[in-house]
Amino acid sequence: MASEPQLAAVPRWTPSPRRRQDDDEADHKGAADMVSVLGASMRGTEGFPFGSGRSFQPPPFLPPAEAEQPSPEISVERSENDCVAFAVARETSSLRPPDQGVVLAWEDLWVSTAGAGGNRRRVPILCGLNGYARPGEVLAIMGPSGCGKSTLLDVLAGRLGSSVRQKGDILINGRRQKLAFGTSIRAIDGKHGDLVSWNAWIELQAYVTQDDVLMNTLTVREAVRYSAQLQLPSGMNAAAKRERAEETLREMGLEGAADTRIGGWAHKGISGGQRRRVSICMEILTRPALLFLDEPTSGLDSAASYHVVSRIARMARREGMTVVAAVHQPSTEVFGLFHGLCLLAYGKTVFFGPAADTNQFFARSGFPCPSLMNPSDHFLRTINKDFDKDIEVGLDGKTMTTSQAIDTLVNSYKSSVHLAKVMHQIEEIRANNEGCQLVKKEKQPTFLTQSWVLTKRSFVNMYRDLGYYWLRFAIYVALCLCVGTIYYDVGQTYGSIQARGSMLMFVAAFLTFMAIGGFPSFVEDMKIFGRERLNGHYGVASFVIANTLSSTPYLALISVVPGAIAYYLTGLQSSGEHFGYFAAVLFTTMMVVEGLMMIVASAVPDFLMGIITGAGVQGVMMLNGGFFRLPNDLPKPVWKYPMYYIAFHKYANQGFYKNEFLGLAFPKNNDQAGAGAVAMITGEEILKDYWQVQLRYSKWVDLAILVGMVVLYRVLFFVIVKLNEKMKPMVRRLRFRNVERHAISSGH
Ligand SMILES: Nc1ncnc2c1ncn2[C@@H]1O[C@H](COP(=O)(O)OP(=O)(O)O)[C@@H](O)[C@H]1O
Numbered sequence: 001m002a003s004e005p006q007l008a009a010v011p012r013w014t015p016s017p018r019r020r021q022d023d024d025e026a027d028h029k030g031a032a033d034m035v036s037v038l039g040a041s042m043r044g045t046e047g048f049p050f051g052s053g054r055s056f057q058p059p060p061f062l063p064p065a066e067a068e069q070p071s072p073e074i075s076v077e078r079s080e081n082d083c084v085a086f087a088v089a090r091e092t093s094s095l096r097p098p099d100q101g102v103v104l105a106w107e108d109l110w111v112s113t114a115g116a117g118g119n120r121r122r123v124p125i126l127c128g129l130n131g132y133a134r135p136g137e138v139l140a141i142m143g144p145s146g147c148g149k150s151t152l153l154d155v156l157a158g159r160l161g162s163s164v165r166q167k168g169d170i171l172i173n174g175r176r177q178k179l180a181f182g183t184s185i186r187a188i189d190g191k192h193g194d195l196v197s198w199n200a201w202i203e204l205q206a207y208v209t210q211d212d213v214l215m216n217t218l219t220v221r222e223a224v225r226y227s228a229q230l231q232l233p234s235g236m237n238a239a240a241k242r243e244r245a246e247e248t249l250r251e252m253g254l255e256g257a258a259d260t261r262i263g264g265w266a267h268k269g270i271s272g273g274q275r276r277r278v279s280i281c282m283e284i285l286t287r288p289a290l291l292f293l294d295e296p297t298s299g300l301d302s303a304a305s306y307h308v309v310s311r312i313a314r315m316a317r318r319e320g321m322t323v324v325a326a327v328h329q330p331s332t333e334v335f336g337l338f339h340g341l342c343l344l345a346y347g348k349t350v351f352f353g354p355a356a357d358t359n360q361f362f363a364r365s366g367f368p369c370p371s372l373m374n375p376s377d378h379f380l381r382t383i384n385k386d387f388d389k390d391i392e393v394g395l396d397g398k399t400m401t402t403s404q405a406i407d408t409l410v411n412s413y414k415s416s417v418h419l420a421k422v423m424h425q426i427e428e429i430r431a432n433n434e435g436c437q438l439v440k441k442e443k444q445p446t447f448l449t450q451s452w453v454l455t456k457r458s459f460v461n462m463y464r465d466l467g468y469y470w471l472r473f474a475i476y477v478a479l480c481l482c483v484g485t486i487y488y489d490v491g492q493t494y495g496s497i498q499a500r501g502s503m504l505m506f507v508a509a510f511l512t513f514m515a516i517g518g519f520p521s522f523v524e525d526m527k528i529f530g531r532e533r534l535n536g537h538y539g540v541a542s543f544v545i546a547n548t549l550s551s552t553p554y555l556a557l558i559s560v561v562p563g564a565i566a567y568y569l570t571g572l573q574s575s576g577e578h579f580g581y582f583a584a585v586l587f588t589t590m591m592v593v594e595g596l597m598m599i600v601a602s603a604v605p606d607f608l609m610g611i612i613t614g615a616g617v618q619g620v621m622m623l624n625g626g627f628f629r630l631p632n633d634l635p636k637p638v639w640k641y642p643m644y645y646i647a648f649h650k651y652a653n654q655g656f657y658k659n660e661f662l663g664l665a666f667p668k669n670n671d672q673a674g675a676g677a678v679a680m681i682t683g684e685e686i687l688k689d690y691w692q693v694q695l696r697y698s699k700w701v702d703l704a705i706l707v708g709m710v711v712l713y714r715v716l717f718f719v720i721v722k723l724n725e726k727m728k729p730m731v732r733r734l735r736f737r738n739v740e741r742h743a744i745s746s747g748h
């Protein structure tokens with residue numbers, strides 16, 4: 001339905017629109033002209049955005065008319081909907097004054113990874129790249145797959161993994177980025193020592209990664225609305241936030257799919273292209289100062305690609321956003337929307353400069369674009385050597401292999417005016433760093449608001465995801481029916497002492513053990529958390545609180561209903577207080593297990609590995625919890641101290657036992673029937689002598705210790721995530737220093 005107006009715009013699709021023809025005309029002006037054009041473009045950037053007024057001029061890569069109107073053809077074609085969206089967008093005020101953009105520059109950027117096998121030589125992924133991206137513009141990174149586009153985005157966003165090494169400078173508004181650990185040491189001087197912190201950095205940027213990590217149970221509209229509530233500043237009222245979400249949905253053409261569940265591997269939901277657009281939606285809600293997009297148009301048809309990129313470009317211009325996008329196979333129209341182009345081939349720069357000049361550069365280097373061919377297809381074909389038999393034909397009719405073609409282009413770029421201009425521009429950016437304060441996002445929603453929104457979202461997710469709690473609830477009911485019938489009406493015989501002990505142990509150990517069943521769903525939550533955390537949507541504490549609070553009602557339900565079935569069928573002490581305690585311990589222990597699994601999830605990336613690890617850890621705790629081997633018999637080193645005291649089973653079990661046995665008395669042995677006066681054994685004696693339970697403190701202390709563990713495990717999770725964030729950069733810095741020292745000592 002919603003796609004109809006978009007389709008209506010397609011018939012005007014032409015292989016070579018006006019814009020490119022203009023460029024072709026420019027192509028014929030000759031070399032001298034080209035230099036003067038570039039010079040003008042450079043002059044156009046003077047004072048931009050570093051001038052005293054720090055005001056926006058039209059993006060220098062674009063001809064002035066283009067800056068106002070992306071394409072005359074398209075503006076005629078623009079559908080009603082489009083115009084409305086545009087008008088609405090114009091009415092909504094920007095979150096950031098437009099003169100506070102981010103200029104990103106990188107100089108001599110190298111990224112390498114350790115070679116495979118015994119070979120210790122490092123394999124370069126990016127080789128000495130230079131470039132910059134400015135507010136109001138879209139810089140496209142293009143190249144064959146595997147050429148390093150995602151790596152370049154990762155480096156710029158400060159998200160490189162610890163296995164790769166980086167070298168070179170990354171400048172944000174002319175100041176060095178602290179995350180660029182590999183930055184060459186010579187650059188650290190008084191002037192550039194002013195580093196940008198991690199927190200400031202993630203507050204500035206938004207990154208739409210190559211794969212979409214979304215909450216599958218939500219509808220598109222819900223997902224974007226929750227995201228808006230989480231991210232948009234506290235100064236904005238609820239209606240404005242909702243309107244921003246709707247506006248963004250419209251901009252990304254998602255109105256038609258707004259009420260469809262996102263879906264995932266289990267349930268088919270929206271299409272791959274729509275998922276891509278939902279991911280983009282969530283990151284452009286705040287109109288971030290710096291936006292990284294990794295293949296935003298993959299999975300989109302050519303019309304959708306055009307609309308998505310054109311709207312992002314328009315937004316960038318309107319809001320003064322700096323957009324860096326790795327793009328895969330753009331159509332001619334999409335290509336025409338880019339201001340700058342960074343063309344990479346196997347880690348080397350083939351071209352960096354105004355996108356409109358690429359054609360000319362290729363032609364001058366001996367690879368003119370055949371008429372009727374999409375220029376971007378031509379560029380990519382010329383530099384793709386994955387299928388090495390490919391032979392390129394140069395201007396003079398000579399043939400060469402693709403590797404030779406790439407070398408020719410790389411060398412041609414190195415000696416071109418384009419590189420000189422880039423270097424000049426970077427120098428200018430570097431020189432103008434003073435007085436350029438980094439602008440933080442406007443105040444985010446308060447901690448309480450974020451925790452509340454996250455709790456709501458998580459609650460809805462848990463409700464809709466059958467695997468999170470409902471399946472467990474059903475299995476628990478079935479299991480408790482089994483327990484209840486096996487131990488049915490256990491009575492108060494001598495034999496019932498053992499039966500009670502076993503039944504309670506089963507509940508404390510196995511029912512809580514089953515809490516790992518929700519782990520796969522939790523891992524999905526963690527992935528979403530990971531993405532949103534890196535994009536600075538909210539903090540770790542909000543996530544922990546939200547996850548704990550939202551799971552509480554489900555765990556309470558699971559511990560009360562199936563718990564009651566097992567409890568009353570077995571015929572344990574029937575007073576409300578006793579059952580209440582039983583359910584409370586069961587509930588708390590499940591919370592402990594969930595906390596334990598959170599810690600496992602923070603350490604182990606994959607859910608299968610996580611389940612195995614979690615099961616192993618719990619198995620060990622179960623074993624030394626004081627049932628399978630009595631506490632006094634446990635070997636003292638390790639198993640008794642400290643393991644016995646660490647295992648939560650000890651407290652759950654002892655709490656259950658105290659709850660059940662205290663106040664009861666049992667006949668001393670099985671043949672009481674014949675004797676007149678039956679010798680009795682009290683529950684207290686059983687606890688002390690038989691189960692070897694510590695009676696110095698009451699069952700409530702056991703419960704309190706379990707509650708303490710619930711808190712402790714969550715605090716531990718918080719600390720691990722925080723430490724991880726802090727340590728990763730430090731580890732990389734250390735690794736880098738070692739490598740650097742090694743390189744210096746070996747004379748490299
Ligand atoms: N952490 C890493 N370890 C080893 N090799 C890597 C790593 N990251 C990227 N690479 C390699 O670097 C090259 C570029 O990868 P990438 O940036 O993902 O390419 P693309 O341009 O398709 O986004 C690929 O050949 C990839 O195998």
Ligand SMILES: [Mg+2]
Pocket residue numbers: 149150151210294326
């Ligand atoms: Mg990639």
